[in-house]
Amino acid sequence: MDNRSTKVRVKIPASTANLGPGFDTLGMALDLYAWIEMGIAERTTITLYGDQMEGVPTDKTNLIYEVAQMVFDRAGVKHPELDIAMYSDIPLTRGLGSSASAIVGALAAANALIGSPLADDELFQMATELEKHPDNVGASLFGGIIVAFWDGTRAEHIRVEPDDRLEVLVAIPHFQLSTEKARHILPREQSLENAVFNVGHSSVLVAALCTGRLDMIARAMKDALHQPYRAPLVPGLARILAEATDHGALGVALSGAGPTMLALVDRSSPRKAELERFLRGTLQQEGIESTTMWLKPDREGVQVRSVPAGGGALIEEIQGEARIGR
Numbered sequence: 001m002d003n004r005s006t007k008v009r010v011k012i013p014a015s016t017a018n019l020g021p022g023f024d025t026l027g028m029a030l031d032l033y034a035w036i037e038m039g040i041a042e043r044t045t046i047t048l049y050g051d052q053m054e055g056v057p058t059d060k061t062n063l064i065y066e067v068a069q070m071v072f073d074r075a076g077v078k079h080p081e082l083d084i085a086m087y088s089d090i091p092l093t094r095g096l097g098s099s100a101s102a103i104v105g106a107l108a109a110a111n112a113l114i115g116s117p118l119a120d121d122e123l124f125q126m127a128t129e130l131e132k133h134p135d136n137v138g139a140s141l142f143g144g145i146i147v148a149f150w151d152g153t154r155a156e157h158i159r160v161e162p163d164d165r166l167e168v169l170v171a172i173p174h175f176q177l178s179t180e181k182a183r184h185i186l187p188r189e190q191s192l193e194n195a196v197f198n199v200g201h202s203s204v205l206v207a208a209l210c211t212g213r214l215d216m217i218a219r220a221m222k223d224a225l226h227q228p229y230r231a232p233l234v235p236g237l238a239r240i241l242a243e244a245t246d247h248g249a250l251g252v253a254l255s256g257a258g259p260t261m262l263a264l265v266d267r268s269s270p271r272k273a274e275l276e277r278f279l280r281g282t283l284q285q286e287g288i289e290s291t292t293m294w295l296k297p298d299r300e301g302v303q304v305r306s307v308p309a310g311g312g313a314l315i316e317e318i319q320g321e322a323r324i325g326r
């Protein structure tokens with residue numbers, strides 16, 4: 001697939017990292033998506049659609065362009081001019097893995113464009129090297145629940161199929177919080193007590209997710225390493241973490257580096273409306289407006305397809321699938 005009339009289109013899921021205690025190691029893909037279209041061109045054009053892309057550069061400093069060039073370098077081919085289009089429903093800098101989705105999408109699109117010389121594991125290693133968080137990029141790449149670590153040289157992961165009963169409620173505050181800022185606030189050193197707390201809770205959470213023990217999620221989804229330190233950055237977080245399970249959540253966590261909060265819910269729960277009211281109301285009491293969304297785990301990960309010659313513009317093709325105007 002290496003000619004100028006061919007374009008590829010990829011659909012990439014958002015991701016939530018940490019799931020509470022699994023700091024930098026536990027992630028889940030969500031059915032909220034970004035789309036990237038990429039083709040080889042005479043002159044580079046980068047078209048970004050939708051409100052989420054505000055402020056993202058449209059020249060060769062764009063992350064998608066830069067990551068695509070890394071794939072070409074790795075594969076030993078040269079395609080300096082690209083036609084790139086992107087639409088995203090994943091809000092930037094809110095803890096839903098927008099940067100991981102952009103990196104994974106660019107890797108998958110560029111690789112497909114040149115006939116897929118790089119294996120999935122190589123894409124995972126490159127994505128982790130770039131994003132530093134294998135839980136985010138693993139989820140966007142492979143879908144489902146990802147249990148992973150990165151030792152600075154290699155990332156390893158195991159994918160777990162999400163339980164059919166799991167649904168996800170996210171409350172997305174109307175302010176941005178960069179991962180950089182939310183990591184800077186964390187102490188450089190932690191006590192052995194906190195480390196043991198998180199190893200235990202994260203291990204039991206993974207076991208609960210693997211065995212369908214939804215009843216154990218509330219007790220296991222607790223963290224001592226990052227959420228307590230990040231609470232001052234997200235008004236309402238401390239109360240939501242303490243009380244959401246009293247309002248019908250199976251478990252609750254800060255999504256990634258925040259400020260989005262995420263509740264796992266049994267899809268047959270009769271208390272969904274109560275939980276949604278609790279999350280929004282708690283944030284409102286703190287003067288924070290938010291958007292709530294009911295999501296499901298994504299099971300596919302990044303999906304790639306070629307666009308036939310003469311195919312329509314990206315934005316037209318994804319009408320109906322994307323949340324455009326919703």
Ligand SMILES: Nc1ncnc2c1ncn2[C@@H]1O[C@H](COP(=O)(O)OP(=O)(O)OP(=O)(O)O)[C@@H](O)[C@H]1O
Nearest residue numbers: 063092093094095096097098099102178179256257
């Ligand atoms: N499509 C894109 N093109 C270029 N840059 C992007 C794109 N998507 C995200 N980014 C960059 O990633 C930054 C957001 O990354 P950051 O890690 O702070 O948040 P996040 O990925 O949304 O949340 P989290 O990592 O906590 O889940 C944006 O400010 C932007 O610089």
Ligand SMILES: N[C@@H](CCO)C(=O)O
Nearest residue numbers: 017024133179256257
């Ligand atoms: N695990 C990372 C997620 C950022 O994408 C953090 O919590 O800082």
